[in-house]
Amino acid sequence: MNHSPLTIRTDQLLRESAGLLDCRLSDHQVEQFITYLEEIKSWNRRINLTSIESPEDIVLKHFIDSLTCLKAVSLSEGLKVLDLGTGAGFPGIPLAIYQPQIDLTLLDSMRKRAEFLKHLKCVLGLPEIKILCGRAEEYGRDRTEREQYKLILSRAVSNLSVLAELALPFLRVGGEFLAMKGKEVREEIEAARETIALLGGRLKEVTEIILPMIDQKRHLVLINKEKETPDRYPRRPGIPQKRPITVIAQ
Ligand code: SAH
Numbered sequence: 001m002n003h004s005p006l007t008i009r010t011d012q013l014l015r016e017s018a019g020l021l022d023c024r025l026s027d028h029q030v031e032q033f034i035t036y037l038e039e040i041k042s043w044n045r046r047i048n049l050t051s052i053e054s055p056e057d058i059v060l061k062h063f064i065d066s067l068t069c070l071k072a073v074s075l076s077e078g079l080k081v082l083d084l085g086t087g088a089g090f091p092g093i094p095l096a097i098y099q100p101q102i103d104l105t106l107l108d109s110m111r112k113r114a115e116f117l118k119h120l121k122c123v124l125g126l127p128e129i130k131i132l133c134g135r136a137e138e139y140g141r142d143r144t145e146r147e148q149y150k151l152i153l154s155r156a157v158s159n160l161s162v163l164a165e166l167a168l169p170f171l172r173v174g175g176e177f178l179a180m181k182g183k184e185v186r187e188e189i190e191a192a193r194e195t196i197a198l199l200g201g202r203l204k205e206v207t208e209i210i211l212p213m214i215d216q217k218r219h220l221v222l223i224n225k226e227k228e229t230p231d232r233y234p235r236r237p238g239i240p241q242k243r244p245i246t247v248i249a250q
Contacts, residue, residue: 010034010055013213017064020212021071023098032097032124033063039120040088047112049088060214065180066091066155067098068209072220073151073178077101082149084136084167085109085157089117091180092153096126105130105149107139137237140169147172147228155180158241160192160221165233165240168199171225177201183217195245200227 014033018025025033037058043049052061069091075081079102083092086106096104106117106129114133121129132139139145152167152175160179167177181188185206196203207220234240 010037010059013056014059014063017060017212018067021064021067023067023070025098029097033059033094035123036063036089036093036097036120039116039123043116043119047116049113049116060211062088062090063094064212065218066094068211068218069095069153069178069180069220070098071209072205072207072222073176075099075102075151078103079151080149081105081151081153082107082170084152084154084163084170086117087113087156089120091155092129093117093120093124093126095153096129097124100126100128103128105132107132107134107136109133109135135237136166136170137234137240140166140234145170150175152177153180154178159244160188161195161244161246162240164192164196164199164201164223165235165245168196168201168223168225169229169234171229173200173225173228175225176204177223177225179221179223181219181221183219185219185221189221191246196223198230198245199233200225200229202226 011030014030015025037055040049052058081102082105084107086092086108092104092106108114111133114131117131121127146169149170152170154163154167157163163179171177201223204222204224209218
């Protein structure tokens with residue numbers, strides 16, 4: 001493969017920053033990430049995928065940020081994983097590049113983003129990835145999806161109370177939900193605690209992350225599913241956001 005000077009720099013940045021997270025990337029994985037970056041740049045001219053545009057920022061704030069999940073969960077072979085509200089594929093795609101043996105499903109309600117993801121899984125050579133286009137509120141009531149997953153991942157979709165209602169129905173009892181959060185998280189967790197319990201979950205741990213190279217703080221919030229989610233959740237599309245359970249309970 002012929003790399004431009006820019007690509008070579010991006011390449012090194014990717015390897016070095018992944019290394020700081022203790023992730024060793026093979027040459028093939030680096031090539032997959034570079035292809036991913038190029039596809040984002042090209043599709044971003046036509047559809048709105050991300051506001052982050054420089055190659056360095058895409059590497060650090062999307063790819064490396066996604067890989068930080070590995071600090072809170074381990075991705076064993078065959079693990080059934082759902083990335084809820086994946087957008088342009090974060091954090092699911094970087095994790096599938098790193099660990100292609102997971103059984104990954106990406107869910108997003110936007111059709112154009114789902115089209116991008118279908119194209120992407122072909123060009124990256126990851127044909128096993130499944131893509132669902134629709135609302136989490138609907139798929140979460142679908143018997144073929146409800147209580148089917150061992151791990152749910154979600155970044156930048158909603159606050160924790162709303163997310164709990166969207167995510168926990170998909171999880172099997174004993175599974176885990178990892179919400180990727182920014183630099184402040186304490187108040188959001190306190191506000192969501194009762195809702196999480198109502199939906200069958202329990203806060204397990206919060207891991208603080210400092211993003212390599214840019215020293216920005218993030219938090220990984222890990223929730224265990226201990227009991228089945230009551231049948232009435234999730235409510236109809238839009239209701240979890242409009243009338244969060246936490247507010248109703250107060
Ligand atoms: N996780 C990605 C995208 C965040 S933007 C990232 O971190 O970059 C939030 C995404 O969630 C959008 O693409 C939006 O279409 C999707 N989304 C929001 N609410 C949803 C819902 N109820 N069901 C399915 N997808 C949803």
